[in-house]
Amino acid sequence: MPVFKLGDETYLGGKGAVGPQGRGGVATDFLFSDESTKSFAVVELKTPNTPLTGQIYRGARGSSDDQEVYSVSPELSGAIIQTRNQIAVALDDFDAVLRRTFDNMRRVHASGVLIVGLVEGLSDRQLASFNLFRRGLDDLTVITFDELLGRLDFLFGNSVA
Numbered sequence: 001m002p003v004f005k006l007g008d009e010t011y012l013g014g015k016g017a018v019g020p021q022g023r024g025g026v027a028t029d030f031l032f033s034d035e036s037t038k039s040f041a042v043v044e045l046k047t048p049n050t051p052l053t054g055q056i057y058r059g060a061r062g063s064s065d066d067q068e069v070y071s072v073s074p075e076l077s078g079a080i081i082q083t084r085n086q087i088a089v090a091l092d093d094f095d096a097v098l099r100r101t102f103d104n105m106r107r108v109h110a111s112g113v114l115i116v117g118l119v120e121g122l123s124d125r126q127l128a129s130f131n132l133f134r135r136g137l138d139d140l141t142v143i144t145f146d147e148l149l150g151r152l153d154f155l156f157g158n159s160v161a
Helices: 074-092 125-136 146-158
Strands: 003-007 010-016 023-028 032-036 041-044 053-059 069-072 111-117 139-143
Touching: 010 032, 010 074, 023 041, 023 074, 041 074, 053 125, 069 125, 074 111, 074 139
Parallel strands: 041 111, 111 139
Antiparallel strands: 003 032, 010 023, 032 041, 053 069
């Protein structure tokens, strides 16, 4: 969908009143706006080395059935919670922070994008578990670096790689 980049690392809110400049605060790596709704999306970047899956949860490793399932890694679940927190803080402090800077922005359909890890190197069952997990997330897109590169290659005719 058509989007506009509003800023790189962007303060979203959450500062306390302690100290001369306050304490804490929540920022996102990038902030985008949807062209049609004027709502926002926070974009959080992790590294390509971030593991996506954790230990085997059920079944036997290498079994031929669909019972081999994996949990997500602690790093992935933490990144998802971090991104969800960014959205929540941005919504809570919307009028005081984002609307002051981006006067056309709306808070309808706020969402997040997490760019993390690589699917390359996952087994078929690890990939299946990862896909089952991320497809269950509302208003948060989890995409890996190699998937993003593949999409860019498709859009721009292999001129990205």
